[in-house]
Amino acid sequence: MASTLSLIILLPLPCSVLPPSHPPCFDGDPPPCCTGFYGLDESDLDKVFRLPTTTFIGGNESALPLREIIRHQCQWIRQKFEKPGVMQFSLEEKRTLLARMVRSTRFEEFLQRKWSSEKRFGLEGCESLIPALKTIIDKSSENGVENVIMGMPHRGRLNVLANVIRKELEQIFCQFDSKLEAADEGSGDVKYHLGMYHRRINRVTDRNITLSLVANPSHLEAVDPVVQGKTKAEQFYCGDTDGNRVMSILLHGDAAFAGQGIVYETFHLSDLPSYTTHGTVHVVVNNQIGFTTDPRVARSSPYPTDVARVVNAPIFHVNADDPEAVMYVCNVAAEWRATFHKDVVVDLVCYRRNGHNEMDEPMFTQPLMYKQIKKQKGVLQKYAEKLIAEGAVTRQEYEEEIAKYDKICEEAHARSKDEKILHIKHWLDSPWPGFFTLDGQPKSLSRILKGRGEMIKNRTVDWALGEYMAFGSLLKEGIHVRLSGQDVERGTFSHRHHVLHDQNVDKRICIPMNHVAPNQAPYTVCNSCLSEYGVLGFELGFAMASPNALVLWEAQFGDFHNTAQCIIDQFICPGQAKWVRQNGIVLLLPHGMEGMGPEHSSARPERFLQMCNDDPDVFPKITDDFAVRQLYDCNWIVVNCSNPANYFHVLRRQILQPFRKPVSTHFLRMIPEDGPAAQNPAGVKRIIFCTGKLSPFPFDLVKAETEKYPEADLVWCQEEHKNQGYYDYVKPRIRTTINRARPVWYAGREPAAAPATGNKKAHLLELKRFLDTAFNLDAFKDQATNPASPLTAAEPPPPSHAHTLPHAPSDSALRANPPPPQSVLQGPSADTLDKEPSLQSGGAAGGSVLPLGVFLFGGQLSPCGPAPVRYAKLQALIV
Numbered sequence: 041m042a043s044t045l046s047l048i049i050l051l052p053l054p055c056s057v058l059p060p061s062h063p064p065c066f067d068g069d070p071p072p073c074c075t076g077f078y079g080l081d082e083s084d085l086d087k088v089f090r091l092p093t094t095t096f097i098g099g100n101e102s103a104l105p106l107r108e109i110i111r112h113q114c115q116w117i118r119q120k121f122e123k124p125g126v127m128q129f130s131l132e133e134k135r136t137l138l139a140r141m142v143r144s145t146r147f148e149e150f151l152q153r154k155w156s157s158e159k160r161f162g163l164e165g166c167e168s169l170i171p172a173l174k175t176i177i178d179k180s181s182e183n184g185v186e187n188v189i190m191g192m193p194h195r196g197r198l199n200v201l202a203n204v205i206r207k208e209l210e211q212i213f214c215q216f217d218s219k220l221e222a223a224d225e226g227s228g229d230v231k232y233h234l235g236m237y238h239r240r241i242n243r244v245t246d247r248n249i250t251l252s253l254v255a256n257p258s259h260l261e262a263v264d265p266v267v268q269g270k271t272k273a274e275q276f277y278c279g280d281t282d283g284n285r286v287m288s289i290l291l292h293g294d295a296a297f298a299g300q301g302i303v304y305e306t307f308h309l310s311d312l313p314s315y316t317t318h319g320t321v322h323v324v325v326n327n328q329i330g331f332t333t334d335p336r337v338a339r340s341s342p343y344p345t346d347v348a349r350v351v352n353a354p355i356f357h358v359n360a361d362d363p364e365a366v367m368y369v370c371n372v373a374a375e376w377r378a379t380f381h382k383d384v385v386v387d388l389v390c391y392r393r394n395g396h397n398e399m400d401e402p403m404f405t406q407p408l409m410y411k412q413i414k415k416q417k418g419v420l421q422k423y424a425e426k427l428i429a430e431g432a433v434t435r436q437e438y439e440e441e442i443a444k445y446d447k448i449c450e451e452a453h454a455r456s457k458d459e460k461i462l463h464i465k466h467w468l469d470s471p472w473p474g475f476f477t478l479d480g481q482p483k484s485l486s487r488i489l490k491g492r493g494e495m496i497k498n499r500t501v502d503w504a505l506g507e508y509m510a511f512g513s514l515l516k517e518g519i520h521v522r523l524s525g526q527d528v529e530r531g532t533f534s535h536r537h538h539v540l541h542d543q544n545v546d547k548r549i550c551i552p553m554n555h556v557a558p559n560q561a562p563y564t565v566c567n568s569c570l571s572e573y574g575v576l577g578f579e580l581g582f583a584m585a586s587p588n589a590l591v592l593w594e595a596q597f598g599d600f601h602n603t604a605q606c607i608i609d610q611f612i613c614p615g616q617a618k619w620v621r622q623n624g625i626v627l628l629l630p631h632g633m634e635g636m637g638p639e640h641s642s643a644r645p646e647r648f649l650q651m652c653n654d655d656p657d658v659f660p661k662i663t664d665d666f667a668v669r670q671l672y673d674c675n676w677i678v679v680n681c682s683n684p685a686n687y688f689h690v691l692r693r694q695i696l697q698p699f700r701k702p703v704s705t706h707f708l709r710m711i712p713e714d715g716p717a718a719q720n721p722a723g724v725k726r727i728i729f730c731t732g733k734l735s736p737f738p739f740d741l742v743k744a745e746t747e748k749y750p751e752a753d754l755v756w757c758q759e760e761h762k763n764q765g766y767y768d769y770v771k772p773r774i775r776t777t778i779n780r781a782r783p784v785w786y787a788g789r790e791p792a793a794a795p796a797t798g799n800k801k802a803h804l805l806e807l808k809r810f811l812d813t814a815f816n817l818d819a820f821k822d823q824a825t826n827p828a829s830p831l832t833a834a835e836p837p838p839p840s841h842a843h844t845l846p847h848a849p850s851d852s853a854l855r856a857n858p859p860p861p862q863s864v865l866q867g868p869s870a871d872t873l874d875k876e877p878s879l880q881s882g883g884a885a886g887g888s889v890l891p892l893g894v895f896l897f898g899g900q901l902s903p904c905g906p907a908p909v910r911y912a913k914l915q916a917l918i919v
Contacts, residue, residue, distance in 0.1 A: 164393035191254050205238050211459075318380040404573075573603055635804065787811075
C-alpha cells in the first residue's frame with residue numbers, strides 16, 4: 041500500500057496545531073514542537089473551543105478541549121490508514137471493481153473506434169475515475185444520501201454520463217451524428233458540456249438515488265459554485281439541515297484546481313452558515329499537465345490540491361493505476377464527509393494518454409513524457425492480470441465481461457442510427473415537474489422604522505418599503521424569498537434593515553420578515569463573503585432547484601458584477617438556449633450618475649442590452665398577447681426601475697408569471713406624457729425618450745406614441761456617455777419602429793473611456809449641457825438642414841432610405857453655438873442640480889407650456905430620485 045498511496049492530513053482550525061511540514065501526530069498528545077509552531081504552549085491544549093455546528097466531533101457536546109479535538113480526528117484517520125490489513129477486499133468487491141474498470145475503459149475505446157476524428161475529451165489514463173465516483177456514491181447511499189449533485193469539466197464527461205449517471209448510450213452516440221436535427225428552441229451545446237438528471241436504484245445498496253450532473257461551459261471550475269448553490273437549495277427544500285440526504289461531488293483538473301480563483305472562492309463558502317452544504321467530496325483528475333503546460337510553470341505550490349488547505353480539508357493523494365487503492369480512499373473520503381460534514385479532496389495521480397483532445401498532438405510540447413506514456417500498460421490490463429494471477433477471475437471470465445459490454449455498446453450504436461431528432465430537453469439537469477403549465481433597536485433605526493409606518497399611513501413608499509412590501513406579500517403567498525450579497529442585511533446604503541440587532545446582547549437578532557403571517561414561507565437574507573463570481577454562481581445554482589422561489593443576488597455596487605462576468609456570459613444569458621434550462625435569478629445592480637467618480641456610477645447596462653436576443657432591425661408582428669410573447673421569447677429582461685411601485689411589481693411579476701425569465705412586468709411598459717402637452721398632439725414639437733424597462737423593447741407602444749405626434753422631433757436622452765448606457769440598444773429599435781421616416785437625435789454625454797468624471801463641477805456642467813440640449817427646440821435645426829455640419833461631420837451621409845442618428849453637440853460646438861438662456865427653456869439650473877432635480881415639461885417665461893412630450897420606458901430622466909438616491913438607477917435582471 042505504501043508504494044501506491046500517499047497521504048496528507050490537515051486538521052480543521054482552530055484545533056489544528058500541526059505545521060504543514062510536520063508529520064501527522066497520531067499517538068498521544070500533540071508534541072511541544074507542534075504547539076510552539078503556532079505560539080501555543082501545553083496549557084493551551086486544555087482550552088475549550090466551541091465546536092462548529094457542522095461537525096460531529098464530540099457527539100452532543102457543543103465545546104471540547106483542544107487536546108480532545110485533535111486526538112479525535114487524528115485517531116479517526118489513524119484507524120483508516122495505519123491499522124494492519126485495512127485495505128482488504130472481498131472477491132465480490134474485486135469482481136465488481138473489475139467490471140466497472142471494463143466499462144470505463146471499453147467505453148472510451150468504443151468511441152475511438154467509431155468516431156476517431158471527433159473531439160470527446162476522453163478519460164484514457166484515468167479510467168479509475170469511474171469506479172472512484174461510483175464508490176463515493178455507493179458509500180454515501182449506504183450512509184443515507186438520496187440525492188447527489190455533481191459538477192465536472194469536459195474531460196471524461198461522456199464516460200461519467202454513460203457509466204455513473206447511466207444516460208442511455210444511444211442518446212450519447214447519436215450526439216456524434218452531424219445530421220441530427222434539433223427539436224427544441226435554442227442553440228443547444230456540444231455533447232461534452234451537457235448535463236443530466238436521473239433517478240435510479242443503486243445496485244449496491246438497493247436504495248433509490250437521484251443523480252444530477254450540472255451542465256457547464258468551457259470555463260473550467262465556473263460550475264463549482266453553481267453546484268453548491270443547487271445542493272444548498274435541494275437541502276433547503278427537503279428539510280435536510282445537516283446534509284445527510286443531499287450532497288455534492290465536484291470533479292476538477294489539476295491545472296484548473298490550482299489556477300482558477302473561483303476554486304478558492306467556493307472553498308470559502310463551504311463553512312458559512314447560509315452557504316454551507318455540509319461537506320463536498322472533491323475529486324481531482326491529476327494528469328500532471330494543463331493542455332500543453334507543465335506543472336512546474338503552472339503553479340508555485342508542491343501539489344495542485346494545496347488550495348484546499350485554506351479550509352484544512354484532508355487531502356488524499358492516490359495512484360490512479362491502483363484501482364483498489366482508489367476504491368479504498370474513496371470509501372474513506374465518503375465516510376469522512378458523512379462523519380465530520382467537511383470538505384475532503386481525493387487527488388487521483390494519473391496521466392493523459394492522448395493530447396488535450398483527440399485531435400491534439402502532445403509530442404510537440406511534452407515529448408519525453410509521452411514517450412513514457414506510450415510504454416505504459418493500461419490500468420485495466422494491469423488490474424485484470426493481477427486478479428487473474430490471484431485467481432479472483434479467470435481469463436475467460438474477463439474476456440466475457442469485455443464482450444458483454446462491447447455488445448451493449450454495439451446494440452446501442454445501432455439504435456442510435458434511428459434517432460433523427462436531437463431533444464435538448466432530454467439532457468435537462470434540473471427539471472421542474474408540474475411547473476410548465478399555463479394555468480432591541482438603536483435610536484436611528486427606530487426612526488427609520490417609524491418613518492416606514494408613517495409612509496404606510498400616508499400611502500406612500502420609498503425604494504426600501506416597496507421592496508419590503510413585495511417580499512412580504514410573496515412570503516404570505518407561500519413563496520420562499522432568498523436575498524444574498526455583500527451587506528444586504530442592512531443594505532449598502534443603510535436603507536434595507538431586514539435584520540435587526542440587539543444593541544446590548546451579542547448575536548441576538550430579529551428578522552421581522554419571518555414573522556409576517558402564521559403560515560408564511562421562510563425568508564432568507566444573508567450577507568455573503570466578499571465574492572461576486574462565487575456567490576452569484578451559488579445563487580444561480582440555488583435558483584435552479586425550484587421555480588417557486590424568488591432568488592436575488594445584489595451587487596454591493598452595480599459595477600461589481602464585472603468580476604462575475606463569466607457566470608453572466610456563460611450561464612445566465614445563454615442558459616436556456618444552450619441547455620433548455622429556465623432560471624429565475626434576479627440581479628440587483630444599484631448605480632447612479634451623481635458626480636461621485638467613475639466607480640459605481642454605472643452598472644454598465646450596455647453590456648446586458650448587447651446580449652439581448654431581439655432583432656433591432658425587424659418590427660415584430662403585433663398580436664393580442666404581444667407583451668407576454670415578448671417576455672417568453674427573450675433571453676432576459678433589463679429594467680431600469682423608475683419608482684418604488686415599478687420595483688414592487690417587477691419583483692412580484694417575476695415569480696407569478698408562468699415561466700422564468702429576466703425582469704418582467706406587463707404594467708406600464710412605457711410611461712407616456714400625460715401633461716398639458718399631450719392634450720394637443722399636433723402642437724407637440726419634440727418627444728424625449730429616456731430609460732426604464734428596456735428589454736424586451738416596447739415596439740408597439742413606441743410606434744403608437746410616435747404616430748400620435750407626427751410633427752415632433754424624436755430625441756433619445758441619457759445620462760451615460762454615448763458609447764455606454766442604452767443608446768446603442770435603443771437607436772436601431774426606434775429607427776425600425778418609425779420605419780426610418782424621421783431622424784432620432786441624441787442628447788447625452790460624449791463618448792468616453794470611463795463611466796463618469798471624478799470632478800463634481802464637471803459632472804454638473806455636463807449634466808446642464810445635455811439637459812439644455814434636450815429641451816432646446818432649436819438645438820438640432822442646423823443638423824437637420826445641413827448633414828455636413830460640424831455636429832455630424834464624423835458620420836457618413838445617410839442612404840436615401842434612412843436617416844442618421846446625429847451626435848449630441850460636442851463641447852466645442854456648444855461653445856460656438858450655445859443653447860438659449862436657461863430662463864427661456866425653464867430647464868434645471870446648475871444651482872438646483874444638487875437638490876435631486878427631475879425633468880418635466882416646464883413653463884416658458886410667460887407661463888405657457890412648452891410643446892414637449894417626455895416618454896419614459898418605465899423610467900425617469902432625472903439623475904437621481906427618491907431616497908435612497910442610488911436606487912433611482914436600480915438595475916434588475918432575471919433569467
